Each structure stands twice: as C-alpha cells, then as structure tokens.
Amino acid sequence: MIVANRKSLEEILNMLKPYKKVLLLGCNECVTVCAAGGEREVGVLASELKLSRAKDGQEIEIKEQTLERQCDHEYIDQVRPFVGDYEVILSIACGAGIQYVGEKYRTKIVLPGVNTTFLGVTLEQGVWSERCQGCGECVLHMTGGVCPIARCAKSLLNGPCGGSSNGKCEVDKDLDCGWQLIIDRLKELNQLDRYEEIIPVKDWTTSRDGGPRKRLREDLRL
Amino acid sequence: MRLNYPTNVKIVKVPCTGRVDILLILHAFESGVDGVYLAGCLEGECHFLRGNLRAKKRVQYAKKLLDEVGLGGARLEMYNMSSAQGQRFAEVAREMTEKIKALGPSPVKNRVRGVQDSRGQVK
Numbered sequence: 001m002i003v004a005n006r007k008s009l010e011e012i013l014n015m016l017k018p019y020k021k022v023l024l025l026g027c028n029e030c031v032t033v034c035a036a037g038g039e040r041e042v043g044v045l046a047s048e049l050k051l052s053r054a055k056d057g058q059e060i061e062i063k064e065q066t067l068e069r070q071c072d073h074e075y076i077d078q079v080r081p082f083v084g085d086y087e088v089i090l091s092i093a094c095g096a097g098i099q100y101v102g103e104k105y106r107t108k109i110v111l112p113g114v115n116t117t118f119l120g121v122t123l124e125q126g127v128w129s130e131r132c133q134g135c136g137e138c139v140l141h142m143t144g145g146v147c148p149i150a151r152c153a154k155s156l157l158n159g160p161c162g163g164s165s166n167g168k169c170e171v172d173k174d175l176d177c178g179w180q181l182i183i184d185r186l187k188e189l190n191q192l193d194r195y196e197e198i199i200p201v202k203d204w205t206t207s208r209d210g211g212p213r214k215r216l217r218e219d220l221r222l
Numbered sequence: 223m224r225l226n227y228p229t230n231v232k233i234v235k236v237p238c239t240g241r242v243d244i245l246l247i248l249h250a251f252e253s254g255v256d257g258v259y260l261a262g263c264l265e266g267e268c269h270f271l272r273g274n275l276r277a278k279k280r281v282q283y284a285k286k287l288l289d290e291v292g293l294g295g296a297r298l299e300m301y302n303m304s305s306a307q308g309q310r311f312a313e314v315a316r317e318m319t320e321k322i323k324a325l326g327p328s329p330v331k332n333r334v335r336g337v338q339d340s341r342g343q344v345k
C-alpha cells in the first residue's frame with residue numbers, strides 16, 4: 001500500500017489561514033489502512049481544525065467527505081455537486097489522489113494534508129515499513145525477494161557496503177542492513193550462489209530518471 | 223454507600239473504556255465541555271482483556287492533539303478504579319473537577335459551529 005503521514009496541525013492551519021469554507025477529502029484505500037487519511041482521520045482532522053479555530057475566535061466550516069478512491073475520476077466526480085460551495089479543498093489522500101482532485105477541479109486550490117511517504121507493508125497494528133520504490137525493473141528474483149533499492153539506504157545492487165555492522169546499517173543503528181537481509185534470505189532459500197553473481201548496472205530510465213511514467217493497456221481502453 | 227460527587231460531572235456510559243476513541247473525546251470538547259476523564263477498570267482487570275490499556279494509549283495520543291489544538295492536554299485524563307471502589311470514584315470526580323476549575327473554562331465553549339446536540343440537531 002501507499003503509506004502516508006499526516007502533516008502537523010500547525011502546517012495545515014497555516015495553509016488554511018485565508019479560508020473559512022473547506023472541503024476535507026479522505027480516501028478509503030491505502031491511506032485508510034495506514035491510518036493517515038481515511039474517514040476516521042477526516043473526522044479527527046476536522047475536529048482539530050474546528051477546535052483550534054474556535055479557540056482563536058475564528059470561523060471555519062468544514063465538509064467532511066471520504067471518497068472510495070481519489071485516484072479514479074468516477075469517485076472524484078461525486079463531489080462535483082457541492083465542490084463550488086467551498087473555497088478550498090484539503091485532501092488527505094496520497095499525493096496521486098491530491099493531484100488528481102486538482103486536475104478535475106482546475107479552478108480549485110487543493111492543499112495536501114499528508115506527506116506521502118512510501119510503498120510498504122503493515123508490520124503490526126500501527127507500524128508500517130517501506131518495501132518498494134517502484135523502480136520499474138524489479139530485481140527481487142535475484143536478491144532473495146528482498147528489495148535492494150528500497151531496503152538498502154544506498155540502493156546498492158551489490159552490497160553490503162563497508163558500513164554494515166552486526167546486521168545494522170550505518171545510516172541508523174536501528175535500521176536493518178538491507179544487504180544483510182538479502183544474504184540471510186538467500187541462505188534460507190538455498191540460493192546463496194546468487195550472491196556471487198554481480199548484478200549489472202541498473203537502467204534507471206524505467207524509474208524516475210526516465211521522467212514521469214505511464215502505463216497503457218490498449219485492450220482495456222474504451 | 224451514599225457518596226457525593228460534584229454535579230458538574232456528566233457520565234457517559236460505555237461498555238468498556240476500549241470503546242472510547244479519539245473522535246469521541248474530541249467531539250466532547252467540540253460540544254463545549256471543560257474536561258474529559260475516562261474511568262476504566264484497574265489495569266490487568268479488563269473484561270475485554272486490553273480495553274483499558276488501549277484507552278490509556280489513546281488518551282495519551284489525544285492529549286498531544288489537545289496540546290496542538292491549544293486546549294491543553296491537561297483537560298483530559300485517564301483513571302483506573304474497580305467497580306467496587308465507589309469511594310475512589312467520588313474522589314476522582316472531585317480531583318478532576320478541582321483540576322479543571324484551576325484550568326478555567328474551555329476556550330472553545332459555545333464557539334464550535336456544526337456541533338450536534340444529544341438529539342442529533344446541528345447548532
């Protein structure tokens with residue numbers, strides 16, 4: 001899932017300073033699961049905003065709405081009947097959703113209420129961890145199913161570096177060394193011979209270096 | 223036991239403090255209360271095993287939110303007592319009342335728009 005983190009109330013209040021009528025949009029997908037931008041977080045943020053504005057004697061009207069997804073236009077269309085009643089949209093979907101809402105309502109300012117952070121997994125209730133950076137050319141079959149791009153701080157394709165110590169990364173002593181994880185897993189899989197193979201230089205044009213990416217399935221198009 | 227406790231304390235009954243989520247607490251403040259406290263069972267004696275421990279964590283989180291909002295986390299507390307400790311219940315009610323009195327009325331009293339009253343009417 002895409003994992004995001006709520007921005008601080010202070011930052012959101014600053015962005016909202018000029019506005020009194022706010023449409024607050026959550027999303028029912030990834031940001032709901034990572035407890036950053038679902039219906040519940042919409043409720044909590046709306047309440048925080050109302051309380052702090054009231055404390056300062058300032059008005060704010062907030063319409064709370066959580067869409068099934070903010071990355072599909074059918075759902076974004078659902079706010080069309082009333083979007084015009086609000087001065088600004090505050091979205092707590094991922095960065096993709098926030099932008100797409102803005103693309104659909106071009107005269108509306110759409111503000112981000114979260115920092116979209118990574119593609120990851122739920123380690124346990126309330127703990128999420130990064131797993132993939134969407135590099136566009138997956139190498140998991142060569143690295144024991146552990147991603148060297150996302151899980152090595154230096155995204156080394158042939159690691160570890162000299163900073164790996166007792167299984168931890170030199171960047172942070174609480175961080176597992178991605179390459180230690182790869183080697184451990186290769187051992188478990190009886191594939192340690194793969195570690196001998198040098199992974200060639202990566203073509204980063206499939207990643208962000210080739211510019212924004214687009215995917216097309218001609219057979220699905222209407 | 224005919225114990226007295228301050229009349230300003232309004233009781234909202236929930237099956238377990240584990241039912242109390244952050245939104246419930248924030249909505250109470252939106253409705254203009256000066257303080258909120260949770261009276262949970264003693265730690266280790268939750269009928270639902272961990273309800274009171276979860277409530278404790280939520281209270282800690284909500285305190286932070288109240289600090290950020292500017293109401294102050296001190297307006298929210300969590301207490302633990304068993305259902306047999308009527309004396310303690312009355313004592314906590316007095317303690318919390320004194321504490322909130324010292325903090326003064328909520329700065330958002332009657333100022334939040336769109337608050338629903340107990341009948342679901344929007345003010």
Ligand code: SF4
Binds near residue numbers: 133135
């Ligand atoms: S190699 Fe690339 S696509 Fe595969 S998990 Fe890592 S970042 Fe994601």
Ligand code: SF4
Binds near residue numbers: 159162
């Ligand atoms: S210590 Fe491990 S994870 Fe950290 S940069 Fe070096 S190889 Fe990568």
